[in-house]
Amino acid sequence: MSGATSGITSATANPLLETWTAPFGLPPFDRIKPEHYRPAFEAALERNRAEIDAIANDPAEPTFENTVDALERSGDLLDRVGGVFWNLAGAHTNPELQGIEREMSPKLAKHFSDIAMNAALFGRVDALFGRIDDLDLDDEQRRVLELTHKRFVRAGAKLQGPARERLAAIVERLAALGTQFSQNVLADEAGYKLVLETDADKAGLPDWLLDAARRAGDEGGHPGQAVITLSRSSIEPFLQFSTNRALREKAFEAWTHRGQMGGETDNRAIVAETLRLRAERARLLGYPTFAAYKLDNTMAKTPGAVQDLLDRVWAPAKLRAAEERDDLAEAARAEGANIEIGPHDWRHYAAKVRKAKHDLDEAELKPYFQLERMIEAAFDTATRLFGVRFTERPDLPVYHPDVRAWEVTDADGEHVAVFLGDYFARPSKRSGAWMSSYRGQRKLGGEVRPIIVNVMNFSKGGEGQPSLLSFDDARTLFHEFGHGLHGMLSDVVYPSIAGTSVSRDFVEFPSQLYEHWLMQPAVLRRFARHAETGEPMPEALLARVLAARNFNQGFATVEYTSSALVDLAFHSLENADDIDPIAFEAGVLQRLGMPPAMVMRHRTPHFAHVFSGDGYSSGYYSYLWSEVLDADGFAAFEEAGDIFSPGVAERLKTFVYSAGGKQDPAEAYRAFRGRDPDVQALLRKRGFLGDPNAQAPAGDA
Structure with missing residues (x-):
């Protein structure tokens, strides 16, 4: 629940609790210190508990205004404090913030779980939902009531006794695990530095990459030295340009083993416990698997629908990737390297093939x-x-x-x-x-x-x-x-x-x-x-x-789709007790016939989409599902003969960009496009149907 800046004053002079006077109500970042967060969170939690109690215990009969409207208005201060903290915890953290994050994640999870399982509060929402057709609601109000009721039910509002207590404990523990997972990955990324000391270490690297590596060295405690980090903007160009194959393999190994390096930052036990708890959570809520639970609230609806989409893409993607691998092997042989293409070779030789086929290289484009x-x-x-x-x-x-x-x-x-x-x-x-x-x-x-x-x-x-x-x-x-x-x-x-x-x-x-x-x-x-x-x-x-827009699309699609398939397989387990995540990942990839020259885009121990909280758990396929929509959706502009068509843009703004969740997404898409999406558009976009005008793949996934 989002809120406006409210007129709060505090004798303790905590800037998080004061009225924000900067233009547009922006936070006073320069005055906020780590020691301000705990008392601000406590004050915000106390206020939100009082707001919820007032709604739940209102002696008046439940109405939309005194229940749903009141819920929507509540939590303003908590949103304000959390809006600052959680953004900085991801974008500009430090050990103090990380300590607060570890402490507050389970506390907040318990707080919201308590709200969801507040019997009196749910009773009011449930009563309204039971007579939704008699309440004279507009379309947006009806949608909000439907979603609110569903949110309570999915959070366990109908559970009783030990089941209710167990679910609350699971939710609290999962929040702590997700925070630790994320912090472990960040620690591995921040802690790894490949120092390029010799000319052989720097072989093949363009000046712009070496300049960036020297800046990374200056900022990371190695002044004057060139350093490759595990930031994607550093490691990927290194893998592309470096002619030192042994060093490419060393760097690639570090990149793909984030969260699996042993010691305190190893995420394997966290993943195993997370999967066990998610499966148990789903069972408590009446679902056979966690995937069934999560997907029930999406456009896809079922694991079977997701599996069908991924299977339709997987086979042609593998065929294309095999052709691409053969091209890379030929490029290596042409240089006198009689090697079997490995994962650490792919980006290096793909750049050479792209140069040969399309006369393109990164140094020319950047x-x-x-x-x-x-x-x-x-x-x-x-x-x-x-x-x-x-x-x-x-x-x-x-x-x-x-x-x-x-x-x-x-x-x-x-x-x-x-x-x-x-x-x-x-x-x-x-x-x-x-x-x-x-x-x-x-x-x-x-x-x-x-x-x-x-x-x-x-x-x-x-x-x-x-x-x-x-x-x-x-x-x-x-x-x-x-x-x-x-x-x-x-x-x-x-x-x-x-x-x-x-x-x-x-x-x-x-x-x-x-x-x-x-x-x-x-x-x-x-x-x-x-x-x-x-x-x-x-x-x-x-x-x-x-x-060249569809160059290397077999690789890009296999890399992505394998991650989505492993995610779905993990969360389709009815019971995840005694699971070894790494062995399970390997087993799934073996059954899929994963090309040995490739790895998942996100291996399990650093798969933050899925294990730093459950936002994309069972849902990493979403980029591909949405790509069906975006490929078909952009065609509306092409059919209009103007990529900035005012009419199409107005429908897009009205039914998508400005509409939030006012409509069921399938209905929103139909209102924009005039029909359901064409799944073939995705295969055309990725170039798997031979369309010379196909577009490049979806981005940051």
Whole structure:
């Protein structure tokens, strides 16, 4: 439940509990210290408990206003404190914050579990739900009541006695395990440094990568030395360019064994316990497996539907990957390397094959993908589609010197949102890329506009030098900005359905759809300009980029789909007692016939999507499910003959970007597209049906 900044004062001068006077109600980041969080959380929890007690024990008959509206209004202070803490715990943490995170995760899980299992409170919600047709609700209110009731039931509100107590204990323990899992992965990533000491260590590496590695060395305790880290923007180009095969293998081993390095940061026991508890949780709630429980609340509905989608993609992806592997082996032989292609070789030789087939290499492309220009491209696309404009505001408070802030306004100049961009890798930030919010949107009780953040892990340019992105980096930026727009454009009454509060396999649709505009010639001609000369990308190079859009798609699809299949297999177990996660992972991959030259995109011990909390557990397939929608959805613009078609864009904004969870996602898609999605669009997009105009795959997954 999202809330506005409220007029709170505190004699203890805790900035988290005071009225925030910065423009747009932004947090006073410069005044917030680690010691402020515990008392702020305690005050917020106490207030929320009082709010819930008042609703549950209201002597008046339950009405929508005194029960559902009241629930939606509650938790304002807790949202405010948590909005700051959890964002910083991911984007700019330290040992003190990590200690608070370990302490607060189970406490908060228990708090929300207590609310969900409050018998008096559920009794009021259940009574309203039982006479929903007689309440004279509008469509949004009806949807909120249906979702609220379902949320209570799925959280165990109907359980009694020992089962209720056991479920509460499981939820609390799972929160602690998820936090520890995430912190262990961050520790392994921050602790690993491959120091490049000799010329042989640096063989094949371009100057821009060595420059970035030296900056990583300066920042990581190795001044003057080049250091490769486990940040994707560091390790992936190293694997691509390094001609030192033994060192590539060493680095790849470290990258794929995050969370499996032994010692205190090893996640194998955490994964095993998590799987046991999730299976038990599902049984308590009446589901045969955890996958059945989680998917019951999604577009897919059942594990069988997910398995069917993944199977349809897996077979053609493996065939394509086998062809790609043969091309890589041929490239290696042409250089005199009579080797069997291994996982640590794939990116290296794929770059050579791409160069041979499409005359493209990363060193040639990167100068055309400046971070600054890609930000402009993402903003301009939003302006042309939805009429919003972005004005940088260096006067707004931010939590790190690298973070930038923009005010977002509509076509009439009215305030829409605040957007924060946090683009560069640092040891205090977990890996990956994501969108989050410091404050969500709502209209209940007065208009509240959102504060949205995009967090990335790009390599920072040197002093006075532009930061250059790979094409994958640029696609990640567009992907996360698509999520950001989903939060910024939200226009609903109730906070529980605002922005990205939609089913897990629909939430990736707006973000993956937005990636399509990056690959449009009109966008690239305008924004892909050389960092030194300012000249646009030459037409011949642009044509080669477009021709190569489906290069290496067998690899990308197998790498991703294998992760989704292992996730689904883990959570389709009726009983996960005595499980060895690594052996189970290996068994699933063997049954699938996983190509030996490839590994999962996210191996189990560092699979944060699935084990740092249960957000994507049983749901990693969601990127592929949403890709069916985004491939078919972008075709609506192509059919209109204008990638910025005002009519199509208006429907997209109305039924998707601004609608939050007001509608069932299948209904929302039909309202936008006029029909159900065409599954074949996904295979065409990935180039598995021979369509020469197929698009590149979905981004940050």
